[in-house]
Amino acid sequence: MSNGATDLRWNGRICWVRKQVASGDSSLNTVVLLSGGMDSTACLEYYLELGHHIRAIFVDYGHPANPIEYFHAQRIAQHYGLSLDRANFTGPKGLGPGEIQGRNAFFIFSALLYYQHLKGLVALGIHAGTRYYDCSPSFFSQIGLIVASYTNGQVQVDAPFLQWDKQQIWAYCKEHGVALDLTYSCEKGEAIPCGLCLSCRDRSRLGVC
Ligand SMILES: [Zn+2]
Numbered sequence: 001m002s003n004g005a006t007d008l009r010w011n012g013r014i015c016w017v018r019k020q021v022a023s024g025d026s027s028l029n030t031v032v033l034l035s036g037g038m039d040s041t042a043c044l045e046y047y048l049e050l051g052h053h054i055r056a057i058f059v060d061y062g063h064p065a066n067p068i069e070y071f072h073a074q075r076i077a078q079h080y081g082l083s084l085d086r087a088n089f090t091g092p093k094g095l096g097p098g099e100i101q102g103r104n105a106f107f108i109f110s111a112l113l114y115y116q117h118l119k120g121l122v123a124l125g126i127h128a129g130t131r132y133y134d135c136s137p138s139f140f141s142q143i144g145l146i147v148a149s150y151t152n153g154q155v156q157v158d159a160p161f162l163q164w165d166k167q168q169i170w171a172y173c174k175e176h177g178v179a180l181d182l183t184y185s186c187e188k189g190e191a192i193p194c195g196l197c198l199s200c201r202d203r204s205r206l207g208v209c
Pocket residue numbers: 185186187188189193194195196197198199200
């Protein structure tokens with residue numbers, strides 16, 4: 001691919017991370033929202049390679065897939081030698097596949113609630129190639145502004161793969177040895193992935209078992 005699997009620069013991205021790293025501050029606190037899937041695991045790898053101090057959190061919001069996602073997120077955190085925090089919320093039952101209104105904003109604010117004194121980044125693995133509003137550059141800039149305002153600039157939202165598609169994230173994972181075999185994504189939350197939902201179809205297309 002023309003921009004290279006490790007070229008993480010793109011126009012419009014908040015440069016705050018790179019400024020800090022360039023200034024020699026490699027001990028940034030970064031909270032990674034870990035779902036157990038490929039994108040958030042790649043996100044974890046990305047910040048670990050930058051030398052950040054990582055806290056990983058799984059947000060259980062009552063989706064049927066959450067129990068098995070949590071199981072896999074635990075395995076991933078263990079693989080990287082990290083503990084995994086868990087925020088549990090109860091809400092309406094019957095959340096289905098596809099876009100879930102408010103989800104990524106809820107994840108970000110869950111992290112903000114959970115880590116009251118955080119100074120650093122809240123990072124998530126949202127990416128291009130989806131029509132979901134809460135994966136879009138406009139969502140990213142809007143939520144980033146709110147979070148920075150809440151925290152007097154002490155917390156920034158970051159999404160290193162915002163302009164990458166799934167194929168590019170997959171290529172990053174392969175190049176950086178991300179443990180894809182530990183990841184799980186099936187929107188139905190079945191022990192044996194359904195093979196039919198969007199996540200399953202993505203994984204099948206990329207050859208991720
Ligand atoms: Zn599925």
